[in-house]
Amino acid sequence: MRLTVNGTEHELDVEPDMPLLWVLRDELGVTGVKYGCGIAQCGACTVHLDGMAMRACQVPAAAAEGAEVLTIEGLGGGDALHAVQRAWIDEQVAQCGYCQAGQILQAAWLLETSPAPSDEEIDRVMSGNLCRCGTYPRIRAAIHAAAAALREG
Numbered sequence: 001m002r003l004t005v006n007g008t009e010h011e012l013d014v015e016p017d018m019p020l021l022w023v024l025r026d027e028l029g030v031t032g033v034k035y036g037c038g039i040a041q042c043g044a045c046t047v048h049l050d051g052m053a054m055r056a057c058q059v060p061a062a063a064a065e066g067a068e069v070l071t072i073e074g075l076g077g078g079d080a081l082h083a084v085q086r087a088w089i090d091e092q093v094a095q096c097g098y099c100q101a102g103q104i105l106q107a108a109w110l111l112e113t114s115p116a117p118s119d120e121e122i123d124r125v126m127s128g129n130l131c132r133c134g135t136y137p138r139i140r141a142a143i144h145a146a147a148a149a150l151r152e153g
Contacts, residue, residue: 001065005030006074016062021045023061032072032101043129046102047071053109072101084108087146095133103129107143116147
């Protein structure tokens, strides 16, 4: 099976129904994607699959074959931070940090689909990404800051 992860193609010998989460973490060592619940309810394992935010714990490896998988490790681009990553730092969103990779990828997807989201849209789209530390107001502020930065170019 061939998977492209963060721009690099990998040839793997894995079961087609193995969850993409475990392919990324155990087979490729891409550990930014986290295991949270295993039932697509918490968002800690969020990745982009051909530009769509998906829960890697529920995506079989075979479904990712031929697609572009983007994880937190590939979001910025070399040493550059993506606008959402910069906003996360500036707004001091993270506390424990466990959910942050999934939160950031979900937020980046939101801003790709809606460059100037309202509070209600942010809350709706981000509601599937849980944060035990409860930094939801900071998450919303960071998304607004990233949206403004992306609009300014």
